[in-house]
Amino acid sequence: MAHPAWQSAIDIKGLKRMFWYCIIFEKPAGPIIYPNETVGKQVLKSDIGIAVRDALARIGVDITEELCFEPIESHALGFAPFAEVKTQADFLRAKSDYILEVIASFAERGVKFISTDGVVISPFAKIGAGTVIHPNTQIRSGVTIGEECVIGPCSVIERSTIGSRCIVNATQIYDSVLEDDVKIGPFCHIRPNSRLCRGVKIGDFVEVKNSTVGEGTQAAHLTYIGDSDVGARVNFGCGVVAVNYDGKTKHRTVICDDAFIGCNTNLVAPVTVGERAYTAAGSTITEDVPADALAIARARQVNKPGWRRKKQNQQ
Numbered sequence: 053m054a055h056p057a058w059q060s061a062i063d064i065k066g067l068k069r070m071f072w073y074c075i076i077f078e079k080p081a082g083p084i085i086y087p088n089e090t091v092g093k094q095v096l097k098s099d100i101g102i103a104v105r106d107a108l109a110r111i112g113v114d115i116t117e118e119l120c121f122e123p124i125e126s127h128a129l130g131f132a133p134f135a136e137v138k139t140q141a142d143f144l145r146a147k148s149d150y151i152l153e154v155i156a157s158f159a160e161r162g163v164k165f166i167s168t169d170g171v172v173i174s175p176f177a178k179i180g181a182g183t184v185i186h187p188n189t190q191i192r193s194g195v196t197i198g199e200e201c202v203i204g205p206c207s208v209i210e211r212s213t214i215g216s217r218c219i220v221n222a223t224q225i226y227d228s229v230l231e232d233d234v235k236i237g238p239f240c241h242i243r244p245n246s247r248l249c250r251g252v253k254i255g256d257f258v259e260v261k262n263s264t265v266g267e268g269t270q271a272a273h274l275t276y277i278g279d280s281d282v283g284a285r286v287n288f289g290c291g292v293v294a295v296n297y298d299g300k301t302k303h304r305t306v307i308c309d310d311a312f313i314g315c316n317t318n319l320v321a322p323v324t325v326g327e328r329a330y331t332a333a334g335s336t337i338t339e340d341v342p343a344d345a346l347a348i349a350r351a352r353q354v355n356k357p358g359w360r361r362k363k364q365n366q367q
Contacts, residue, residue, distance in 0.1 A: 151168075151171070151172055151173075152168060154173050154174075154175045155168050155171060155173060157175070158173060158179055158185075161179075161181065162180075162181030162182060163179045163180075163181065163182075163183050163184075163185060164182070164183065164184045164185065165184075165185050166184065166185070166186045166187060166205075167186075167187045168187075169187040169188065170187050170188035170189070171185055171187060171188070171189050171190075171204075172189075172190045172191070172192075173185075173190075173191045174191060174192050174193045174194075174195065176193060176194075177191045177192075177193070177195045177196070177197070178195070178196040178197065179191070179196075179197045180197060180198045180199030180200070180201070180216060181199055182199050182200040183197055183198070183199060183200060183201040183202070183203065184201070184202045184203065185203050185204060186202070186203065186204030186205035186206075186207075187204065187205050187206075188204065188205050188206045188207075189203055189204035189205060189206070189207045189208075190207070190208045190209070190210075191203070191209050192208070192209065192210040192211070193210070193211065194210065194211035194212070195209050195210065195211065195212055195213075195214070196212075196213045196214065197209075197213075197214040197218075198214060198215045198216030198217070198218065198232065199216045199217070200216055200217045201214060201215075201216065201217060201218045201219070201220070202218075202219045202220070202221070203220045204220070204221070204222070205221070205222060206222040206238075207220050207221070207222060207223050207224065207225075207237070208223075208224040208225070209224075209225045210225070210226050210227070211226065211227045212225045212226065212227060212228045212229065212230070212242075213228075213229045213230070214230045214234075215230055215231045215232035215233070215234065215250070216232050216233075217232055217233050218230050218232070218233065218234045218235070218236070219234075219235045219236065219237070220236055220237060221236065221237030221238045222237050222238035222239050222240075223236050223237040223238065223239070223240040223241070223242065224240075224241050224242065225242040226242065226243060226244050227243075227244035227245060228242045228243070228244065228245065228246040228247065228248070228260075229246075229247045229248070230242075230248045230252075231247075231248065231249050231250040231252075231267075232250050232251075233250055233251045234248045234249075234250070234251070234252045234253075234254075235252075235253045235254070236248070236252075236253075236254040237254070237255075237256070238256050239256045239257050240254050240255075240256070240257070240258050240259070240260075241258075241259045241260075242254075242259075242260050243259065243260065243261035243262065244261070244262065245261075245262040245263075246260045246261060246262060246263050246264070246265075247263075247264045247265070248260070248265050249264070249265060249266050249267040249269075249284070250267045250268075251267050251268045252265050252266075252267070252268070252269050252270070253269075253270045253271070253272070254270075254271050255270075255271065255272035255273045256272075256273050256274075257273055257274045257275075258271050258272075258273065258274070258275045258276075258277070259275075259276050259277070259278070260277045260278075261276075261277070261278040261279065262278065262279050263277050263278060263279060263280040263281070263282065263294075264280075264281050264282065265277065265280075265282045265286075266282055266283040266284035266285070266286065266309065267284040267285070268284055268285045269282055269283070269284060269285060269286040269287070269288075270286075270287055270288065271288035271292070272288070272290065273290050274290050274291050275288050275290070275291065275292045275293070276292070276293045276294055277292075277294050278294050278296045278302075279294065279296040279302050279303065279304045279305065279321065280294045280296070280304060280305040280306070280307065280321075281304060281305070281306045281307070282307045283307060283308045283309035283310070283311065283327070284309045284310070285309060285310050286307050286309070286310065286311050286312075286313065287311075287312050287313065288313045289312075289313055289314045289315035289316070289317065289333065290315045290316070291315050291316040291317075292313050292314075292315070292316070292317050292318075292319070293317075293318050293319070294319050294321060295318050295319060295320045295321060296321045303321035303322040304321055304322060305319045305321045305322070305323055305324075305325075306323070306324040306325070307319075307324075307325045308324070308325060308326050308327040308328075308329070308343070309327050309328075310327055310328045311325045311326070311327065311328065311329050311330070311331075312329075312330045312331070313325070313331050314330065314331045314332050314333035314334070314335065315333040315334070316333055316334045317331045317332075317333070317334070317335050317336075317337060318335070318336040318337065319331075319337050320336060320337060320338045323337055323338065323339065323340060323341075324340045324341070325337070325340075325341045325347075326340070326341055326342050326343030326344070326345065327343040327344070328343055328344050329341045329342065329343055329344060329345050329346070329347065330345070330346045330347070331346075331347045331349075332346065332347065332348040332349070332350065334350045335347060335348060335349040335350050336349050336350070337349055
């Protein structure tokens with residue numbers, strides 16, 4: 053007698069574009085079917101979803117943490133997506149086989165892999181020929197990557213578009229767009245609603261959030277660009293912060309073309325730095341900077357000759 057989840061699947065499997073990863077459990081669980089994201093959240097709340105979660109829970113698997121089982125057409129990759137799962141070890145083997153099949157399908161289409169170690173790719177990702185994938189890289193759902201890119205090692209990309217000839221090194225990217233010829237990493241975080249235009253260079257320990265960064269702009273290290281509109285050919289010195297939050301409201305920072313932002317500058321939003329303007333290192337900018345101006349917002353240095361000797365004498 054079929055498990056109720058199996059019968060439910062039979063009842064609805066005629067729907068178009070609905071594909072299933074099938075898992076056969078030990079009796080008395082019977083055969084059940086794992087519903088994928090194509091079906092939508094409602095199915096995950098249905099009898100099928102409940103049965104799957106319960107069955108996987110019996111062998112210690114939390115499906116909310118699994119990335120590899122996604123909707124897939126079996127004929128598209130040339131293998132049938134069926135696996136017999138009775139234990140956690142069985143599940144691990146099935147998952148590993150699935151991951152390798154997906155990787156092989158991309159390799160056949162011209163994607164290069166330095167190693168498959170730690171690589172997990174959504175079968176619905178789009179990756180251009182000549183792109184190189186390094187180890188420990190996750191390319192999740194909703195990702196499009198152009199040609200001749202270098203992705204990884206140790207990178208995560210989710211629901212984002214990457215242009216051609218980009219380098220993404222040890223970086224996490226979510227819900228964002230990188231245009232062609234962008235170089236980013238290592239150790240960067242590109243948060244949702246960001247756009248890095250052609251030729252942008254983002255270096256180590258830089259975070260970008262809800263911002264547009266114009267063509268040819270560079271932020272080499274230790275910078276936070278949040279809620280900002282940055283023009284073309286802007287240079288960020290080390291330690292620049294777009295101070296976007298006043299404790300209640302997020303404000304935007306505008307940096308116009310060809311501006312130069314000195315090291316350790318705080319840009320207290322809302323604020324605008326005009327075209328070709330400079331900010332001196334160590335400045336806290338709280339007012340708009342006109343085009344072509346130099347803004348200095350720091351205490352004047354004072355040197356006290358002989359101070360050390362006087363201090364020692366006092367002791």
